[in-house]
Amino acid sequence: MSEDKNRYGQTTGHVWDETLAELTNPPPKWWMLGLHASWILVVLYTLYYPSWPLVHSHFKGFAGWTAIGEFKKDMKEVQDVRAKYEDKLPGMSAAAILADNELKNYVVRSAKVLFGDNCAACHGSGGAGNPGFPALVDDDWLYGGTIDNIQQTITNGRKGMMPKMGGNQLTDEEIDKLANAIVGGTITKEPLFAAKGCIGCHGPDGKGMAALGSANLTDKIWRFKAQDQLASVKTTIKHGVNDPSDPNTRKAEMPSWKDRLTDTQIKKLAVYVHEFGGGK
Structure with missing residues (x-):
């Protein structure tokens, strides 16, 4: 040792x-x-800080700090910054918000979360649309793309209707001709377009009517986009859209949001969607 x-x-x-x-x-x-x-x-x-457990509670710390207290303090700071904008919104129309550049920029930024929570599941996070649901970034609007049209759509919802044309209305051969003309961009040159009354909803120029919510058949923007677009168009013509008489009809409905969102939130979303670039 x-x-x-x-x-x-x-x-x-x-x-x-x-x-x-x-x-x-x-x-x-x-x-x-x-x-x-x-x-x-x-x-x-x-x-x-809060730490040691006690019999019925815990030691709260000499600082009196809590996580929820810090959260509320931070939220108040955020709300104080937002207040000068939020206080204006209830008394303004969506069009007036668009005309105020500073307020519009605020609304677009603040509505991003609203869109993600309520709209992105169907229309995609950037408004590009998911399968079976329309894109919001193009310039194709069934019911018009003005700020007032968009606000009305969000508020009340939309459920257009195209009657089925298969069976007694059109033969399979006639459906093929119309579908090929639509996909080929020559629908107004197809005699069946006028002869079978299609112009009544889609207009003599084939560009649709906002008042009816009928589709523009000339712009190659598809409500029901598919890899085989010709087959998809045939299905729409044959079975219609929201036609209660046909179990195979296309289903297309935009729900109303007036009972789920406040008026201010709806205005925010209308401005946000309008500013995707497709609003008129």
Whole structure:
């Protein structure tokens, strides 16, 4: 043992391979200072913030800090910044908001979350549309793309109707001719377009009527987009859209949001959608 002391300093008596010894020297002072500073900091932290559990509650800390209190403070700071804009919105129309550039920019930024929570599931996060649902970024609007049209659509919803044309109305051969003319961009040159009364809803120029919500058949923007677009158009002509008499009819309905969103939220969404670039 004394020999170990001389060779290695204070040891536990455990020596291996003649030179490997387990020492009992004290740790460096800097390490000990760090250790004591750490436990002192822990004690101070638990005294300053909520920490120790008690029988029916917990020690609340001398600072009186809570996570919900900090959250409310942060929210108040955000609301104070927003207030100068939010206070104006209830008394303004969506068109008036668009005319105020500063207010419009605020609404577009603040409505992004609203759109994500309520609209993106169908129309896509950027308004590009998901399968079976219309895109909002093009310039094709069944009921018109003005700010007032968009606001009315969000408020009341839309459920257009195209009667099925298969069966007694059109033969399969006639449906093929009309579908090929629509996909080929020559619908107004197809005699069946006028002869079968299609112009009554889609207009003599084939561009549709906003008052009826009828589709523009000349712009190659498809409400029911598909890899086989010709087959998709045939299906629409044959079975119609929202025709209760045909179980195979296309389903297309925009729900009303007036019972789920406030008037101000609807105006915000109308401005946000309008500013995608497709609004008129």
